[in-house]
Amino acid sequence: xxxxxxxxxxxxxxxxxxxxxxxxxxxxxxxxxxxxxxxxxxxxxxxxxxxxxxxxxxxxxxxxxxxxxxxxxxxxxxxxxxxxxxxxxxxxxxxxxxxxxxxxxxxxxxxxxxxxxxxxxxxxxxxxxxxxxxxxxxxxxxxxxxxxxxxxxxxxxxxxxxxxxxxx
Amino acid sequence: xxxxxxxxxxxxxxxxxxxxxxxxxxxxxxxxxxxxxxxxxxxxxxxxxxxxxxxxxxxxxxxxxxxxxxxxxxxxxxxxxxxxxxxxxxxxxxxxxxxxxxxxxxxxxxxxxxxxxxxxxxxxxxxxxxxxxxxxxxxxxxxxxxxx
Numbered sequence: 001x002x003x004x005x006x007x008x009x010x011x012x013x014x015x016x017x018x019x020x021x022x023x024x025x026x027x028x029x030x031x032x033x034x035x036x037x038x039x040x041x042x043x044x045x046x047x048x049x050x051x052x053x054x055x056x057x058x059x060x061x062x063x064x065x066x067x068x069x070x071x072x073x074x075x076x077x078x079x080x081x082x083x084x085x086x087x088x089x090x091x092x093x094x095x096x097x098x099x100x101x102x103x104x105x106x107x108x109x110x111x112x113x114x115x116x117x118x119x120x121x122x123x124x125x126x127x128x129x130x131x132x133x134x135x136x137x138x139x140x141x142x143x144x145x146x147x148x149x150x151x152x153x154x155x156x157x158x159x160x161x162x163x164x165x166x167x168x
Numbered sequence: 169x170x171x172x173x174x175x176x177x178x179x180x181x182x183x184x185x186x187x188x189x190x191x192x193x194x195x196x197x198x199x200x201x202x203x204x205x206x207x208x209x210x211x212x213x214x215x216x217x218x219x220x221x222x223x224x225x226x227x228x229x230x231x232x233x234x235x236x237x238x239x240x241x242x243x244x245x246x247x248x249x250x251x252x253x254x255x256x257x258x259x260x261x262x263x264x265x266x267x268x269x270x271x272x273x274x275x276x277x278x279x280x281x282x283x284x285x286x287x288x289x290x291x292x293x294x295x296x297x298x299x300x301x302x303x304x305x306x307x308x309x310x311x312x313x314x315x316x
Contacts, residue, residue: 074242
């Protein structure tokens with residue numbers, strides 16, 4: 001896809017029911033990295049979005065209050081090989097198969113969005129929010145097709161209730 | 169050789185369909201150097217004590233540099249043609265070493281230790297101790313200027 005716009009997600013609450021957390025991560029699962037490299041710029045905004053707000057697009061700047069962070073895909077620029085070489089095996093490897101995973105096995109990438117989510121929960125009227133991802137490709141040659149770069153299987157929001165950053 | 173052009177610069181690269189192309193020049197990044205991962209971002213990556221969390225965040229930093237540099241650095245099959253690749257990956261390897269020293273009980277998940285690293289005749293477990301590979305990274309450096 002050329003951009004991703006999520007369905008509305010509920011703003012999470014901590015175990016004590018309050019809307020606070022020490023850290024929040026957006027996890028992108030099964031991210032395809034077989035094509036061009038790109039930066040995925042992640043934006044979050046209340047749902048429903050304010051009618052007078054300009055929709056997020058390629059030109060939305062980093063200093064826009066909806067910018068939450070970025071993930072970076074280092075792409076393989078396609079795959080060349082004999083029959084079957086570029087096909088990613090499905091299913092788990094056998095326990096005694098010591099070969100490394102296929103080079104094109106989709107990966108998981110995460111973006112810390114603590115600051116952006118804090119801005120959302122500050123407004124008690126906000127109950128849901130949406131996530132937008134805009135890919136900014138890094139083509140290798142002028143002929144490279146920069147469409148349909150953004151491919152992933154699942155999006156997760158993880159919040160940690162502890163005081164402060166668990167990585168601190 | 170000193171004074172001679174880098175032969176890698178004119179090396180054609182192969183892409184799908186057997187088409188050969190010249191190596192692209194590095195493009196001017198559209199973002200300033202301030203956008204690169206700063207000391208605090210790296211410190212946060214190193215504070216992740218779980219191997220999968222650490223490796224995922226390090227991969228994100230790693231990919232960011234490749235995309236930021238532009239040119240050959242932006243794709244897996246061509247990146248190593250750019251001399252910048254080698255200093256970039258030395259830094260990534262150094263961060264891996266620092267993390268290992270800080271998390272000796274968690275150097276790598278056990279399921280990775282026996283993974284074969286073809287075409288090298290080694291497994292993951294045999295690469296974890298860099299001093300056995302013949303190198304190490306200085307933990308700190310201090311110098312004084314003796315010129316007066």
